[in-house]
Amino acid sequence: MPLHxxxxxxxxxxxxxxxxxxxxxxxxxxxxxxxxxxxxxTVVTALGQLAALGxxxxxxxxxxxxxxxxxxxxxxxxxxxxxxxxxxxLGGNWNDYVExxxxxxxxxxxxxxxxxxxxxxxIRLGTGEPAPGLLPGESMRQVLLELAQNPLPPLSYEExxxxxxxxxxxSQELSxxxxxxxxSSILITSGALQGLQLIALGLLPRGSTVxxxxxxxxYSIHAFQSAGVKFSGLxxxxxxxxxxxxxxxxxxxxxxxxxxxxSFHNPTGILMDAGRRDALMDIAGGLGLPILEDGAYQDLWLxxxxxxxxxxxxxxxxxxxxxxxxxxxxxxxxxxxxxxPEPVVRRLADIKMQTDYGASSLSQxxxxxxxxxxxxxxxLVLLRGKLRQRRDFMLQLLDIHFAxxxxxxxxAGGFYIWLSLNGTLSLRRLFKAALQAGxxxxxxxxxxxxxxxxxxxSFAYASEDEMDHGIAALAxxxxxxxx
Amino acid sequence: MPLHxxxxxxxxxxxxxxxxxxxxxxxxxxxxxxxxxxxxxTVVTALGQLAALGxxxxxxxxxxxxxxxxxxxxxxxxxxxxxxxxxxxLGGNWNDYVExxxxxxxxxxxxxxxxxxxxxxxIRLGTGEPAPGLLPGESMRQVLLELAQNPLPPLSYEExxxxxxxxxxxSQELSxxxxxxxxSSILITSGALQGLQLIALGLLPRGSTVxxxxxxxxYSIHAFQSAGVKFSGLxxxxxxxxxxxxxxxxxxxxxxxxxxxxSFHNPTGILMDAGRRDALMDIAGGLGLPILEDGAYQDLWLxxxxxxxxxxxxxxxxxxxxxxxxxxxxxxxxxxxxxxPEPVVRRLADIKMQTDYGASSLSQxxxxxxxxxxxxxxxLVLLRGKLRQRRDFMLQLLDIHFAxxxxxxxxAGGFYIWLSLNGTLSLRRLFKAALQAGxxxxxxxxxxxxxxxxxxxSFAYASEDEMDHGIAALAxxxxxxxx
Numbered sequence: 001m002p003l004h005x006x007x008x009x010x011x012x013x014x015x016x017x018x019x020x021x022x023x024x025x026x027x028x029x030x031x032x033x034x035x036x037x038x039x040x041x042t043v044v045t046a047l048g049q050l051a052a053l054g055x056x057x058x059x060x061x062x063x064x065x066x067x068x069x070x071x072x073x074x075x076x077x078x079x080x081x082x083x084x085x086x087x088x089x090l091g092g093n094w095n096d097y098v099e100x101x102x103x104x105x106x107x108x109x110x111x112x113x114x115x116x117x118x119x120x121x122x123i124r125l126g127t128g129e130p131a132p133g134l135l136p137g138e139s140m141r142q143v144l145l146e147l148a149q150n151p152l153p154p155l156s157y158e159e160x161x162x163x164x165x166x167x168x169x170x171s172q173e174l175s176x177x178x179x180x181x182x183x184s185s186i187l188i189t190s191g192a193l194q195g196l197q198l199i200a201l202g203l204l205p206r207g208s209t210v211x212x213x214x215x216x217x218x219y220s221i222h223a224f225q226s227a228g229v230k231f232s233g234l235x236x237x238x239x240x241x242x243x244x245x246x247x248x249x250x251x252x253x254x255x256x257x258x259x260x261x262x263s264f265h266n267p268t269g270i271l272m273d274a275g276r277r278d279a280l281m282d283i284a285g286g287l288g289l290p291i292l293e294d295g296a297y298q299d300l301w302l303x304x305x306x307x308x309x310x311x312x313x314x315x316x317x318x319x320x321x322x323x324x325x326x327x328x329x330x331x332x333x334x335x336x337x338x339x340x341p342e343p344v345v346r347r348l349a350d351i352k353m354q355t356d357y358g359a360s361s362l363s364q365x366x367x368x369x370x371x372x373x374x375x376x377x378x379x380l381v382l383l384r385g386k387l388r389q390r391r392d393f394m395l396q397l398l399d400i401h402f403a404x405x406x407x408x409x410x411x412a413g414g415f416y417i418w419l420s421l422n423g424t425l426s427l428r429r430l431f432k433a434a435l436q437a438g439x440x441x442x443x444x445x446x447x448x449x450x451x452x453x454x455x456x457x458s459f460a461y462a463s464e465d466e467m468d469h470g471i472a473a474l475a476x477x478x479x480x481x482x483x
Numbered sequence: 484m485p486l487h488x489x490x491x492x493x494x495x496x497x498x499x500x501x502x503x504x505x506x507x508x509x510x511x512x513x514x515x516x517x518x519x520x521x522x523x524x525t526v527v528t529a530l531g532q533l534a535a536l537g538x539x540x541x542x543x544x545x546x547x548x549x550x551x552x553x554x555x556x557x558x559x560x561x562x563x564x565x566x567x568x569x570x571x572x573l574g575g576n577w578n579d580y581v582e583x584x585x586x587x588x589x590x591x592x593x594x595x596x597x598x599x600x601x602x603x604x605x606i607r608l609g610t611g612e613p614a615p616g617l618l619p620g621e622s623m624r625q626v627l628l629e630l631a632q633n634p635l636p637p638l639s640y641e642e643x644x645x646x647x648x649x650x651x652x653x654s655q656e657l658s659x660x661x662x663x664x665x666x667s668s669i670l671i672t673s674g675a676l677q678g679l680q681l682i683a684l685g686l687l688p689r690g691s692t693v694x695x696x697x698x699x700x701x702y703s704i705h706a707f708q709s710a711g712v713k714f715s716g717l718x719x720x721x722x723x724x725x726x727x728x729x730x731x732x733x734x735x736x737x738x739x740x741x742x743x744x745x746s747f748h749n750p751t752g753i754l755m756d757a758g759r760r761d762a763l764m765d766i767a768g769g770l771g772l773p774i775l776e777d778g779a780y781q782d783l784w785l786x787x788x789x790x791x792x793x794x795x796x797x798x799x800x801x802x803x804x805x806x807x808x809x810x811x812x813x814x815x816x817x818x819x820x821x822x823x824p825e826p827v828v829r830r831l832a833d834i835k836m837q838t839d840y841g842a843s844s845l846s847q848x849x850x851x852x853x854x855x856x857x858x859x860x861x862x863l864v865l866l867r868g869k870l871r872q873r874r875d876f877m878l879q880l881l882d883i884h885f886a887x888x889x890x891x892x893x894x895a896g897g898f899y900i901w902l903s904l905n906g907t908l909s910l911r912r913l914f915k916a917a918l919q920a921g922x923x924x925x926x927x928x929x930x931x932x933x934x935x936x937x938x939x940x941s942f943a944y945a946s947e948d949e950m951d952h953g954i955a956a957l958a959x960x961x962x963x964x965x966x
Binding site: 014016017018019020021022024025081093094095097098100101103105106111114115118131132135136137140141144145148149150151153154155156157158159160180181182183184189190191193194197200201202203205206211221222223226227228245256288290314315316317318320329330331332333334341342343344345346350353354355356357359360361363366368444471473 | 486497499500501502503504505508517535543562576577578580583584585586588593597598601616618619620621623626627628630631632633634636637638639641642643662663664665667668672673674676677680683685687688689697704705709710711739769773797799800803812813814815816817823824825826827829830833834836837838839840842843844845846849871876944
């Protein structure tokens with residue numbers, strides 16, 4: 001069968017099965033050519049055949065859609081009922097609903113990144129996860145073998161707070177950072193991201209204001225905004241949040257809580273020093289301001305051990321502390337935790353039960369073995385060494401390619417270097433040009449909507465070869481675009 | 484140390500660490516005695532010591548709370564700032580927020596059930612999951628061994644739609660029920676419950692109306708109500724939903740969608756026949772009414788194979804179909820799926836990425852091996868045999884103990900017998916009396932708020948001995964309570 005016929009047959013099967021419903025916008029011709037690896041004329045021929053069959057049509061906003069009348073019967077009495085909106089005032093099928101719903105979509109750039117991360121061959125200079133080679137494949141196989149030897153594999157549901165075995169192991173782990181928490185103060189979540197989602201849905205009333213560092217990772221996700229919560233950003237210096245500014249902003253905005261990443265902040269890599277941590281706790285205590293502490297990067301120090309988390313300084317139940325195995329051991333396990341006062345974690349556990357009935361038991365038991373067996377401790381030592389090497393390598397590359405173009409911090413831990421360009425440019429245009437050159441970026445506007453001169457670089461994901469090539473290509477593009 | 488001193492020391496450690504924050508309500512004395520296995524006077528002595536220390540105090544609504552001034556410094560200037568609500572107009576710490584948040588709490592009875600299910604020794608006559616002995620421990624160990632032999636264990640994130648290997652396996656599985664769906668039309672979720680949550684958040688605008696069978700499982704969870712969606716219940720007969728009533732109700736309520744469990748309905752066990760399924764699809768087509776089909780029990784037929792799902796009859800993208808591994812293979816894997824038009828599953832995948840960044844990779848790969856390796860197919864055959872035996876046993880017990888007290892259906896599949904009492908009683912009182920006798924119940928009001936004469940019995944969880952004892956005890960209590 002000629003190529004264009006194969007393409008039109010594929011389209012026909014999608015449309016006739018309802019997988020591509022009436023009104024669905026088709027991907028642009030250029031993108032189609034790229035994905036199918038065929039030339040434009042082949043695609044044009046195929047689309048012409050489909051249009052002749054009345055299956056697709058030009059859409060008002062430009063582009064091509066599946067024809068509204070593509071379904072048999074759609075022009076009969078059914079269609080009349082539909083257009084008068086007899087029952088479905090919202091339309092005829094699920095496709096009409098994709099713009100509805102109370103949860104915001106991801107930012108278009110985040111959607112693009114989520115999709116593009118699964119395309120082979122791109123150099124991912126901003127990805128906030130450890131490269132597959134940094135993950136502990138061999139010792140996790142050992143953990144799976146141990147689980148397989150268990151006479152009863154973990155196939156049933158776990159308790160609302162999560163597996164007691166895992167909570168005990170997490171409690172043990174937290175004590176190494178000075179946090180004393182019984183298993184009854186710990187809720188296991190499907191990654192720290194779910195922790196944020198549960199807090200947004202379960203603890204904050206609509207219209208509340210959350211204080212946070214600006215820029216912040218939290219701007220790049222929609223958990224809080226979808227729950228009707230507003231953000232108010234606070235400035236930082238090289239030692240973290242400015243406590244004086246915090247007090248003024250909290251009073252002015254009647255803030256409901258402070259979200260902070262004190263250790264190796266995402267995206268700036270900033271480490272809050274011990275004095276700031278104490279000052280912050282004092283001020284929050286005086287104001288009666290609850291704190292949500294994101295400890296995702298706490299254990300990924302590269303130079304010196306960071307000061308203990310805010311939660312270790314808390315005797316009032318003021319701090320909810322988030323932790324995760326995603327950044328060090330395995331993103332795919334989807335295991336995180338929330339530590340806080342018992343009534344609060346019970347409320348969040350109740351919502352979690354309604355949301356997904358608990359995290360995977362298999363993941364929970366694997367995580368428990370991982371922590372209990374001492375694998376985590378061992379792996380952290382190795383990982384820190386490898387991350388240190390990657391950081392230093394990326395810093396060298398920046399010295400070579402970005403001197404005079406930008407400035408940057410030297411992060412003492414975590415994954416990120418926050419690149420400040422010496423001039424402004426269109427970050428959207430930069431993203432596109434980099435993608436064209438095979439480089440996937442996390443631009444600063446993801447973390448602060450008004451930003452036009454920062455990039456979050458990650459030394460955790462790309463290989464040294466890729467960094468070498470990618471940073472050079474990036475400098476080249478920026479040189480051309482920056483005014 | 485005497486017992487009462489141990490108890491007061493434990494309370495002091497909880498209060499001083501902030502795990503029990505100021506204002507937290509303590510569990511009632513009677514419950515405390517039960518949990519600690521001590522007598523009332525010991526508890527009274529301990530609480531007296533704590534009150535003398537100013538750490539606890541009587542609360543307005545009765546009962547005892549952690550004292551508002553239990554924290555050092557709380558009576559100083561901080562407390563003043565707090566009570567004038569300088570910043571936190573909502574109060575001083577996270578504990579003040581447990582009544583806030585937009586997500587509804589579970590029904591009190593559901594919260595109690597979720598908690599009590601982890602107490603040993605209770606006979607669970609209503610639990611909607613397979614007994615541990617019905618789960619495929621041996622073959623799942625085989626699956627774990629296979630995963631452990633994989634040179635690269637699944638430690639990274641999967642694609643937004645979920646692992647392609649698993650989606651291919653699910654696509655294959657769906658084809659056995661007449662559903663043709665490419666992997667691109669399938670979204671992997673953390674159990675079918677998360678599928679409901681994503682649809683509620685992602686597709687339905689606030690104020691929409693959802694039609695559903697009455698009673699329905701969906702009344703017992705709050706995914707839709709928390710998203711501001713209203714319910715309108717439809718009557719059933721022994722063959723399922725009444726299509727004529729559907730049309731009238733859809734027009735009257737301007738319904739946004741229909742939620743239905745056509746095969747072995749939860750909680751009634753009703754199987755919708757093929758004629759009804761066709762009629763329902765016709766009517767929904769005429770009305771332009773989208774359908775959400777919950778197929779959780781589809782494969783758990785005990786007598787004859789049921790008619791194909793609604794999704795198998797759909798060529799318009801009208802039906803979203805939910806499936807799960809929780810009811811047959813493993814609740815703890817937390818693996819389910821949504822099948823629907825591509826733009827719809829992409830929208831839901833985007834919200835899933837924001838919610839928990841995907842289901843556990845370990846669970847996804849285990850599920851893929853489970854399906855691909857033919858384990859699932861084999862296990863279903865065994866499971867059906869065991870469930871059939873359990874169903875028949877429970878029906879015998881009902882004949883013995885409930886003749887004259889109630890009537891019931893003979894379910895052709897699934898887990899449930901819907902017991903209709905011959906008179907009414909207080910279901911709340913029944914729940915308590917049964918609990919006192921060691922029997923945990925799922926009462927009809929969970930599935931229809933106005934119900935006062937039904938119980939959902941499950942033959943999937945309790946052992947034959949437990950059923951024997953539990954059903955007799957239940958009949959006895961009902962005999963005493965029913966008017």
